[in-house]
Amino acid sequence: MPELPEVEVVRRGLERWVAGRTVAEVEVLHPRAVRRHPAGGEDFAARLKGQRFEGARRRGKYLWLPLAETGTAVLGHLGMSGQLLVQPVDAPDEKHLRIRVRFADDTGSELRFVDQRTFGGLSLHDQTPDGLPDVIAHIARDPLDPAFDDAAFQGALRLRRTTIKRALLDQSLISGVGNIYADEALWRSKLHYDRPTATLTRPRSAELLGHVRDVMNAALDAGGTSFDSLYVNVNGESGYFDRSLDAYGREDEPCRRCGTPMRRRAWMNRSSYFCPRCQRPPRATG
């Protein structure tokens, strides 16, 4: 599953290679890729034809392309394996090519949505006054958004009866923090994932928020050169973000701070990776 930094790399690539271009034709090659567009593939294609992509925007892990002067936007769902590729028009079709967008210019490239497992897709939506596709209006700002309200987030943490990792993954509280970067930020903060949020002091929650931003920015820096080519690519398996991880995926490897073997625990149908020494579990109560 791509996380915020991966999606931001794709956004930058789309901003560079797709913004300002006018759609000549859309070809929907698999109905599942437009299943979030209830009116169907033909309607999707017809409504995009002749429209101009204004730019590429992102909130959390959501990515969308506003269409100029229409009040609508194409929302991209990358799912588990979705890729948005800008490819030369004469490049052979990918095996799992689902949607092709041809442009009314002679730059020689087209936009392709490729998705092996077809959990992802594209859909067209009205935009809210804030410019968000209406279906994601409830998604909170992400921590890299300049308008993210640190004090409001910290206050909400204190009031919620939840645990810290659940809160980090709650898209109505803070968006764009997935399993990987939650584990990384908690390791840096020396916080156990099951720590009740109500026990976090303001300095501790401020420190955590700082680490969340640091791990995301570090990942962005690591992937920042990859969008410089014509080939815009994202998928959950891509390796170039993984090298700098301190917690996620490091079961039984020594903690980079204290040398204790890292542990993995099943957590809400996923895994949590942590150092049992640096990140002490909260004391059982009651």
Ligand SMILES: [Zn+2]
């Ligand atoms: Zn440790």
